[in-house]
Amino acid sequence: MSDQPAPSPFVSPIIESHRALGARLVEFGGWLMPLQYRGILEEHRAVRGAAGLFDLSHMGEIFVEGKGAGDALAFALVSDPRRLAVGRAHYTMICRPDGGIIDDLIVYRLGPERYMVVPNAANAQAVSDALAERLDGFAAILDDETFATALVALQGPRAAALLAPVTDADLSALRYYAIAEGEVAGIPALVARTGYTGEDGFEVFVDSASGPALWEAMLATGGDDGPAPCGLGARDTLRLEAGMPLYGNELDTATTPFEAGLGRVVNLDKPGDFVGRATLERVAAEGPRRRLVGLVVRGRGIARHGHTVHAGDRPTGIVTSGTQSPTLGVPIAMAYVAPGDAEIGTMLDIEIRDQRVAAEVVPLPFYRRGT
Numbered sequence: 001m002s003d004q005p006a007p008s009p010f011v012s013p014i015i016e017s018h019r020a021l022g023a024r025l026v027e028f029g030g031w032l033m034p035l036q037y038r039g040i041l042e043e044h045r046a047v048r049g050a051a052g053l054f055d056l057s058h059m060g061e062i063f064v065e066g067k068g069a070g071d072a073l074a075f076a077l078v079s080d081p082r083r084l085a086v087g088r089a090h091y092t093m094i095c096r097p098d099g100g101i102i103d104d105l106i107v108y109r110l111g112p113e114r115y116m117v118v119p120n121a122a123n124a125q126a127v128s129d130a131l132a133e134r135l136d137g138f139a140a141i142l143d144d145e146t147f148a149t150a151l152v153a154l155q156g157p158r159a160a161a162l163l164a165p166v167t168d169a170d171l172s173a174l175r176y177y178a179i180a181e182g183e184v185a186g187i188p189a190l191v192a193r194t195g196y197t198g199e200d201g202f203e204v205f206v207d208s209a210s211g212p213a214l215w216e217a218m219l220a221t222g223g224d225d226g227p228a229p230c231g232l233g234a235r236d237t238l239r240l241e242a243g244m245p246l247y248g249n250e251l252d253t254a255t256t257p258f259e260a261g262l263g264r265v266v267n268l269d270k271p272g273d274f275v276g277r278a279t280l281e282r283v284a285a286e287g288p289r290r291r292l293v294g295l296v297v298r299g300r301g302i303a304r305h306g307h308t309v310h311a312g313d314r315p316t317g318i319v320t321s322g323t324q325s326p327t328l329g330v331p332i333a334m335a336y337v338a339p340g341d342a343e344i345g346t347m348l349d350i351e352i353r354d355q356r357v358a359a360e361v362v363p364l365p366f367y368r369r370g371t
Contacts, residue, residue: 012057013150013211029121031058034231044237044326046228051156053227060124061149065114068139076134080270084109089177099279100253103127108179120247150211155201162222185217198242243365249320259288291342294364297331299357303350310349311341332366
């Protein structure tokens with residue numbers, strides 16, 4: 001056994017504001033972050049009904065620029081960022097040569113030769129390292145600004161109304177998966193219309209020193225009808241209802257995009273090679289060996305990560321995420337199952353506390369705003 005102490009987690013630049021609000025702090029992805037403030041259920045409902053404010057400063061921010069930046073990213077990732085218009089973004093993945101997912105990402109095109117890549121917290125260093133290696137030979141440079149950047153997200157149906165009074169960015173012209181430069185509460189920022197909750201919302205990037213001021217200003221907007229501070233607990237239940245994958249649950253290096261139902265992000269038509277192309281072409285042609293599905297539990301019990309899924313007497317897969325849906329009022333889960341058991345309406349069983357409980361395969365997402 002090693003006598004070395006465990007490494008201390010990284011700390012959000014907004015941590016003192018969270019402590020002042022009485023947040024329950026936990027380590028996540030190597031960072032000390034707020035799990036909840038007043039409670040996961042209350043925070044979840046605030047986002048669905050009005051607006052919630054999240055500190056996402058644990059996410060990575062990696063800038064790639066130069067005349068070969070687009071070509072470099074097209075080689076490094078499964079998508080083709082060269083096709084993005086300036087000011088637009090798309091969801092993508094960085095894979096290993098065997099097609100396994102290193103991380104899922106959002107790539108923003110900030111200029112003709114400048115991109116921002118946003119990886120998950122736990123994978124930020126791995127993504128930075130992989131990109132640095134894959135940029136070799138291209139006319140592009142990498143600048144990892146993860147620890148110099150604070151990120152705050154305002155999510156919910158009232159997000160635009162609350163953000164508009166404190167920003168000079170034209171929110172009415174900012175489409176979903178678009179990004180613009182502007183000021184928020186007088187602070188230079190990048191404002192993106194993106195999120196991880198299934199609701200309309202914005203993610204605001206500023207330098208880390210400005211993080212606390214940004215957080216306080218956005219928390220105060222709207223006065224008594226302003227956004228509720230929300231933690232990682234509500235973010236997880238919101239993304240699960242919206243059918244959005246979480247790295248380490250639905251996605252990992254043993255999983256390909258096609259298994260996760262995200263083959264649409266893999267651009268097999270782009271010219272030139274990219275890392276993982278050969279394997280992903282084969283999987284696309286042959287079909288995945290398992291499929292990610294949505295499940296609604298029809299019996300008593302809540303499915304959790306790691307629970308076994310059965311088709312009759314035969315084990316067919318495993319639950320990756322599960323919870324009691326605050327919005328729908330039923331237990332929901334995502335799971336990988338054999339392709340033959342993945343059709344909508346199929347009845348399966350989930351092993352919950354040594355008992356098999358009926359569950360039905362349903363379409364993803366479980367929740368879609370406006371419906």
